Amino acid sequence: MKLIRFGAPGRERPGLILPDGRRIETSSVAADYDEAFFGSGGLERLARWLAEDGAAAPVVPDDARLGPPIGRPSKIVCVGLNYRDHARESGMAIPDEPVLFFKATTAITGPNDDVIIPKNASKVDWEVELAVVIGRRAAYVERAKALEHVAGYVLHNDYSERAFQLERGGQWVKGKSCDTFAPLGPFIATRDEIRDVHELPLWLKVNGVTQQCSSTRELIFDVPTLVSYISQFMTLLPGDIISTGTPSGVGLGQSPPRYLVDGDEVELGIEGLGTARQRLRASR
Ligand code: ZN
Numbered sequence: 001m002k003l004i005r006f007g008a009p010g011r012e013r014p015g016l017i018l019p020d021g022r023r024i025e026t027s028s029v030a031a032d033y034d035e036a037f038f039g040s041g042g043l044e045r046l047a048r049w050l051a052e053d054g055a056a057a058p059v060v061p062d063d064a065r066l067g068p069p070i071g072r073p074s075k076i077v078c079v080g081l082n083y084r085d086h087a088r089e090s091g092m093a094i095p096d097e098p099v100l101f102f103k104a105t106t107a108i109t110g111p112n113d114d115v116i117i118p119k120n121a122s123k124v125d126w127e128v129e130l131a132v133v134i135g136r137r138a139a140y141v142e143r144a145k146a147l148e149h150v151a152g153y154v155l156h157n158d159y160s161e162r163a164f165q166l167e168r169g170g171q172w173v174k175g176k177s178c179d180t181f182a183p184l185g186p187f188i189a190t191r192d193e194i195r196d197v198h199e200l201p202l203w204l205k206v207n208g209v210t211q212q213c214s215s216t217r218e219l220i221f222d223v224p225t226l227v228s229y230i231s232q233f234m235t236l237l238p239g240d241i242i243s244t245g246t247p248s249g250v251g252l253g254q255s256p257p258r259y260l261v262d263g264d265e266v267e268l269g270i271e272g273l274g275t276a277r278q279r280l281r282a283s284r
Contacts, residue, residue, distance in 0.1 A: 039237070071239070118179070129156045
């Protein structure tokens with residue numbers, strides 16, 4: 001299934017994209033796609049409802065705004081330097097263990113919403129990423145069982161302000177958490193929709209020019225390894241997001257570095273997870 005949320009910001013309603021491309025509302029079976037939904041067998045309920053009653057469901061208006069396909073999760077755990085070529089362009093060593101950092105959940109926004117350049121920002125950068133949505137509580141999970149805790153996958157642009165991230169002391173979280181810095185979607189693809197999550201082409205363009213073009217085949221630490229590894233340090237709750245890192249081609253890695261300004265347009269996609277498009281806007 002492909003899960004969407006649609007409507008005005010903060011008032012999104014849940015829906016589905018059907019295999020034929022039609023979009024239907026699922027409010028009659030799901031209050032929202034959030035921790036309570038995933039943690040209570042919501043996906044199984046939704047699949048049953050779709051088979052029995054889906055044909056009678058209301059259609060999502062064509063012009064409806066797409067929101068993030070998940071109601072605010074307890075956390076976004078990000079993985080740094082998880083593609084060899086990106087570690088190299090960042091001038092960092094290939095990590096021996098996954099590098100983890102947090103991104104504030106208030107940064108989450110819709111896949112095609114404007115991205116706001118924060119006050120005092122000068123180095124806003126892009127990062128196309130495969131993000132994992134947790135489906136079942138995970139604590140001390142073995143790698144062999146890790147995928148049983150995954151509900152599905154979603155496209156993420158891990159926007160970063162490099163001066164906040166790298167020049168202001170402390171941890172990366174300052175440069176990762178600004179409002180609108182986590183566009184998610186267009187949809188969550190449930191795990192069964194993706195044949196091999198480690199064979200997905202991913203790409204990103206700025207103003208029509210390709211900047212990132214790689215494959216999840218290049219991940220240093222794969223999805224089961226990440227779920228298992230992170231669960232050794234914290235409990236992952238249903239709905240939580242793990243963003244698995246970005247390949248080479250970010251603005252920081254160019255010489256000279258190239259950062260985003262008001263009016264720039266960023267498009268990105270992952271095979272099987274759709275595409276998204278964001279316009280950069282100055283803060284006012
Ligand atoms: Zn990232």
